[in-house]
Amino acid sequence: MEKRREIENTRTSFPACTDIYLGEESVVLTMEMPGVSKENLNIRVEKDLLIIDGKRDFGEIEGNYRIREIRPGDFHQEYTIDDTIDRNKIEASINGGLAILTLGLKESIKPRKISVKVQ
Amino acid sequence: MAIVKWKNKNLYDPWAELTNLQSEINELFNYDRLPSTTGLFERSVTPAINFVEKENEYTVTCELPGLEEKDIDVSIASSVLTIKGNKKGSSEEKKGKYYKREIWSGGFQRTLSLPHMVDSEKISADLKDGMLTVSLPKKEEMKPKQISVKVK
Numbered sequence: 187m188e189k190r191r192e193i194e195n196t197r198t199s200f201p202a203c204t205d206i207y208l209g210e211e212s213v214v215l216t217m218e219m220p221g222v223s224k225e226n227l228n229i230r231v232e233k234d235l236l237i238i239d240g241k242r243d244f245g246e247i248e249g250n251y252r253i254r255e256i257r258p259g260d261f262h263q264e265y266t267i268d269d270t271i272d273r274n275k276i277e278a279s280i281n282g283g284l285a286i287l288t289l290g291l292k293e294s295i296k297p298r299k300i301s302v303k304v305q
Numbered sequence: 306m307a308i309v310k311w312k313n314k315n316l317y318d319p320w321a322e323l324t325n326l327q328s329e330i331n332e333l334f335n336y337d338r339l340p341s342t343t344g345l346f347e348r349s350v351t352p353a354i355n356f357v358e359k360e361n362e363y364t365v366t367c368e369l370p371g372l373e374e375k376d377i378d379v380s381i382a383s384s385v386l387t388i389k390g391n392k393k394g395s396s397e398e399k400k401g402k403y404y405k406r407e408i409w410s411g412g413f414q415r416t417l418s419l420p421h422m423v424d425s426e427k428i429s430a431d432l433k434d435g436m437l438t439v440s441l442p443k444k445e446e447m448k449p450k451q452i453s454v455k456v457k
Contacts, residue, residue, distance in 0.1 A: 204405055205407065206403065207402070209401035218370040218408055219370060220435035222434060247364055247366075249364070253354055253355060253417075254356075256354065282435045283369070
């Protein structure tokens, strides 16, 4: 019961709409986070966990809601990343509520071409 | 405001079971993973909006992530507000592979009929962090007026 109350007290969070794209050099995550500014986007890596937090700071408007479709709450999602991702090559940007995360792949994973020498 | 017939819940309604079934099926794919505007059966690709009535104005908030000013067209004709736009997707052919595609793209249009006349001269719209906020001040004569009663 205590635990349940704790959950209810915390602000709701849900995952953002995401596109995950695997390219040759990197994994690109595009996330729709309307209302999240640069300061409120928090991305961290904890061991094998990539945690993305986007806080929305648009205040609740006082008044009579005629239509309410926008889900109140923050964005939160977690992804497990494996050893193919170079932890030092993680870049993030946010522009107009669209966050783009580029996770660089390790050199050893990239396809290599081995030239055959004929002697 | 439409007039809705009042239902007596104590009376047996043979349609209730069917209605429940229908809503259950509708909710089937609306699990928490995705926002409700992108459900499987709901092919309505329109951005989510909030419409709030305040004392002096109406405020429309609209989620438009990744859109620029030039992509959005807000217009008003008498008391009908239209938000039009085109959401560009990553349409270019890429060599890689998509593991997940939840972001929709394409044109959208949203029309709202406003309950009262608004002052079309004073409408303002601004876009910040992918949120569009349109303020529609009410016309002077529509605002509630306080009439003081004088006791003689």
